[in-house]
Amino acid sequence: MCANHSEELLTREEITLENLLQGNKDFVERTLEEDPEYFNKLSAGQKPPVLWIGCSDSRVPADKITNTMPGDIFVTRNIANVVTHTDISLLSVLDYSVNVLKIKHIIVCGHYGCGGVAAAHGNKQVGLIDNWLRNIKDVYRFNQEEIDGLPEDQKVDRLVELNAIHSANNVMSTSIVQNAWANGQELSVHAWVYSLKTGLINDLKSTFSAADDMDPVFKMSI
Incomplete structure (x- = not known):
């Protein structure tokens, strides 16, 4: 009944609430045809x-670019994937x-x-x-000599990489992650960058x- 409709992606001009x-x-119809128990299994927990701590950019959906299914990745996103120790929303996601x-x-x-x-x-x-974005300007300030020495078309890309690394370091230095490690929990923090072009x-x-693995200045006595 709606097979043809489901196979045709809407253009941006065609997107309406309806x-x-x-x-x-x-x-839902297509999914249930493939697996009648899909939503029962998904709703079980x-x-x-x-x-995944990512950017809010609509072109970077975590599940799609990693070829994973709903339920495989817990996601929080913000402008430019910034991690700060005063972001209660992000810290709540991290803690949970x-x-x-x-x-x-x-x-x-x-x-x-x-x-961003x-x-x-x-x-x-x-x-x-x-x-x-002042948080990212600090990353630039700390690495200005390296970034300014690059060709113009490489500067922002390098800042993207350094921002991801800086945010990963901020994740690692939270009390949440440090306590998990102190309790022997298996946990790793990674910094990645996705290319829209490739x-x-x-x-x-x-x-x-x-x-x-962290700078001793951030290491807590637990």
Whole structure:
């Protein structure tokens, strides 16, 4: 009945609230045809092994770019995948992920071509978000000599990478993660960057799996 409709993706100009609701119905019908128990199994609970801290950019859906299913990845997103120790929303997600879901991997994933990072690299006023982007300006400030020494077309991409690494370090230094490690919990923090041009993820080889991996200034006595 709706097979043809479900196989045709809407253009941006065709997206309306009515079409979104119809798309939902098509999704349910198609899914139940493939697996009549799909929603029963999905509603039984979640046990994802991964927490994904990503950018809010609509082009970077965690499940799609990693070829995973609903229930596989717990996700929180914000502008430019920034991690700060005063973001109660993110810290609540982190606490629930680590202490209730017992996830084993935390991935901070930025993406090349990030508008937030590009704005932080420049000096043009954008709006309220300028206050949020100050966190990335600090990353730029700490690494300005390296970034300014790069060719113009590489500067923002490198800041994207350094921002992901910096946010991963901030995750690692939270009391939540440090307490998990102190209690012997298996947990690793990773920094990745996704390319919109190739569709591939760049593992930045910044993986932290123990308190000894962090700067001693952030290490807590537990």
